[in-house]
Amino acid sequence: MRKRIITIVLAFMITLNGCFIPIQVANANPLIFLGVPVYEFLIGIGAVGVAGYTAKKYGGSVFKDSYRNFKNVDEMSKLVNKHLGYIAQYYYYKLVNGVDAKLQELEDALTSSQIAEIEADVTRTLDEEIPSSPYAETFDKYGLDGFVASCVQEVRNPTPSPRIISKETLEKIWNCKPTTINGNETHINVGTNNINFLSKLATYSTHKVGFYDGKFYKDILFKVSKSSYYLKLTLLFEPTFEIMSLGNSRKQVLELRTYDGTSLKDTERIYGDRSLSSDAFKEKLTSLLYIGALFADTDFSEFDGMPFEDLIDLSFEGVLDTAPPVEETDIPLPLTSDMVGNILANPSLDYSQDLYDTYTKGIPVSVPITESPDGDIILEDGTVIPKDGSPSIPSEGNPAIPSNPPLDLSQIWGGELNVNADAFKNTFNDKLNTGPLNNSINKLLSMNTEKGKAPVFYVNLYKFFETSTKHFGSPKNPFEDKEIVFLDFGVLDPYIDYFRTLISVGFYITTYFYIRRKIYPDKVVG
Amino acid sequence: MPVINKILAFLLNLLNTILPKLNLDIEFLTGLDNAITTLIDLMQKASYFIPLDSFVICLTAMFVVDNFALGIRIAQWVIRTIRG
Numbered sequence: 001m002r003k004r005i006i007t008i009v010l011a012f013m014i015t016l017n018g019c020f021i022p023i024q025v026a027n028a029n030p031l032i033f034l035g036v037p038v039y040e041f042l043i044g045i046g047a048v049g050v051a052g053y054t055a056k057k058y059g060g061s062v063f064k065d066s067y068r069n070f071k072n073v074d075e076m077s078k079l080v081n082k083h084l085g086y087i088a089q090y091y092y093y094k095l096v097n098g099v100d101a102k103l104q105e106l107e108d109a110l111t112s113s114q115i116a117e118i119e120a121d122v123t124r125t126l127d128e129e130i131p132s133s134p135y136a137e138t139f140d141k142y143g144l145d146g147f148v149a150s151c152v153q154e155v156r157n158p159t160p161s162p163r164i165i166s167k168e169t170l171e172k173i174w175n176c177k178p179t180t181i182n183g184n185e186t187h188i189n190v191g192t193n194n195i196n197f198l199s200k201l202a203t204y205s206t207h208k209v210g211f212y213d214g215k216f217y218k219d220i221l222f223k224v225s226k227s228s229y230y231l232k233l234t235l236l237f238e239p240t241f242e243i244m245s246l247g248n249s250r251k252q253v254l255e256l257r258t259y260d261g262t263s264l265k266d267t268e269r270i271y272g273d274r275s276l277s278s279d280a281f282k283e284k285l286t287s288l289l290y291i292g293a294l295f296a297d298t299d300f301s302e303f304d305g306m307p308f309e310d311l312i313d314l315s316f317e318g319v320l321d322t323a324p325p326v327e328e329t330d331i332p333l334p335l336t337s338d339m340v341g342n343i344l345a346n347p348s349l350d351y352s353q354d355l356y357d358t359y360t361k362g363i364p365v366s367v368p369i370t371e372s373p374d375g376d377i378i379l380e381d382g383t384v385i386p387k388d389g390s391p392s393i394p395s396e397g398n399p400a401i402p403s404n405p406p407l408d409l410s411q412i413w414g415g416e417l418n419v420n421a422d423a424f425k426n427t428f429n430d431k432l433n434t435g436p437l438n439n440s441i442n443k444l445l446s447m448n449t450e451k452g453k454a455p456v457f458y459v460n461l462y463k464f465f466e467t468s469t470k471h472f473g474s475p476k477n478p479f480e481d482k483e484i485v486f487l488d489f490g491v492l493d494p495y496i497d498y499f500r501t502l503i504s505v506g507f508y509i510t511t512y513f514y515i516r517r518k519i520y521p522d523k524v525v526g
Numbered sequence: 527m528p529v530i531n532k533i534l535a536f537l538l539n540l541l542n543t544i545l546p547k548l549n550l551d552i553e554f555l556t557g558l559d560n561a562i563t564t565l566i567d568l569m570q571k572a573s574y575f576i577p578l579d580s581f582v583i584c585l586t587a588m589f590v591v592d593n594f595a596l597g598i599r600i601a602q603w604v605i606r607t608i609r610g
Binding site: 510 | 534541545546555556560562563566571573574575576577578579581582584592
């Protein structure tokens with residue numbers, strides 16, 4: 001009887017969920033008959049059907065003895081992983097070939113023979129190279145992350161066995177522009193997930209510029225998301241880092257390890273959501289490549305004893321002015337151990353202006369940049385930075401570079417960068433605290449117990465369709481490439497406070513009876 | 527609420543101190559960390575439906591009552607050690 005009730009309730013909930021799709025779609029496009037486009041309505045019906053079938057097939061047994069049915073769940077997850085693997089392969093292909101979001105435009109311009117060539121290339125990559133590679137197992141087990149990790153490791157320690165990703169390919173990745181192109185504006189949209197790394201990056205690149213000793217490869221201007229600051233980075237050619245994937249079904253954990261010769265020097269973990277989109281992953285991987293390059297061959301040991309506050313202050317210098325010197329041979333080591341000792345000995349010493357002068361020499365700050373068709377970077381005042389090479393920009397008489405710019409930290413804390421304060425703090429907390437549960441503790445201490453926003457689930461039907469029909473001749477995609485609302489709990493807004501009160505009271509009553517039963521264990525209570 | 531958070535953080539810190547001494551597998555510890563983080567994430571995400579402050583207070587109360595005997599024993603042990 002109870003099982004039947006559960007089944008009915010489940011069916012009702014699933015149907016309700018299914019109904020939200022047409023409702024939301026109707027909101028989005030009211031002009032079509034009954035507000036429901038045919039395709040999306042069919043998919044809604046299909047989703048209800050699939051959900052019902054799955055609940056019927058797996059739900060019963062899972063509910064019956066959930067602990068003994070790991071096998072079913074395991075098989076299901078394998079299936080899901082396999083399909084995710086296809087998606088990953090597709091985007092991996094896009095990634096390694098430097099094909100960005102403009103792929104569609106390029107494809108339109110291609111001739112049919114060229115398209116056939118590319119398709120053959122894709123097929124060969126997917127059907128022959130990846131399965132026959134020594135990392136096929138890794139790919140099955142860890143997905144894209146592990147695969148890329150193996151490849152990067154392979155590049156680090158080359159073996160005579162056949163490679164998937166060659167040095168040339170890696171070079172191609174590095175050469176592909178790390179830019180999101182909006183109109184003419186060129187920047188890297190770093191995103192909130194990466195801001196933590198960016199803070200780290202900014203901190204370290206501020207101090208570590210001089211250690212590269214002429215091993216620079218390329219200069220790149222980063223624009224910090226949601227602010228007007230730029231980071232100019234200089235990249236090494238040879239990557240000496242690994243991206244390790246700790247396989248975990250709930251979270252993607254990327255681990256960035258920097259090595260000093262053969263010993264592990266620094267470890268950085270990146271947690272991604274399970275819903276991490278391929279674009280976000282690409283963005284993350286790209287930044288990882290660059291950050292890894294920056295970490296390479298650096299020595300952080302001299303900052304071990306520095307007080308927390310000093311590190312934060314210095315990191316701010318980093319965000320404002322992080323940049324390797326343009327003429328790297330002429331500029332001395334930015335921060336020597338003597339200087340650090342000096343700073344520690346004299347906390348009141350005003351060293352910020354010196355640092356500022358050192359790092360801002362020839363660096364444009366807060367200048368919107370555009371890109372010419374040739375790939376050159378054009379500053380606001382018309383200064384052209386050629387694609388290859390990085391000439392110094394004359395700072396005198398250049399309106400883009402303030403001669404004596406104000407450095408008011410309070411403005412920054414209260415300004416746009418305010419959102420990054422926690423990221424900074426966490427970064428340094430991570431470095432200062434050692435222990436396996438640091439992430440949990442930080443999370444707990446920053447936990448917000450206020451009422452959150454209503455969860456909204458989105459779905460991108462375009463990508464679903466594109467991926468699922470890729471091997472069937474790629475029919476024309478009927479959907480727009482955008483995310484539509486799949487399920488919006490905002491409709492519960494008028495009633496949720498009532499339920500919250502109810503749940504709260506229920507918690508307290510349960511706790512009361514639990515404690516009472518604990519204290520008087522021999523009496524029957526309730 | 528901050529008090530409750532501090533209690534929980536204290537417990538976690540205790541684990542943080544004890545666990546590394548046990549020579550456990552680092553992947554296990556990472557998994558534990560991930561699990562706790564995931565739990566907190568989940569709670570955070572469910573905060574629209576569940577009043578988190580009540581929830582955490584109740585959980586902590588249950589935990590403290592559950593482990594009351596343990597606390598008493600630790601206190602006794604400390605007292606005995608001091609007394610000699």
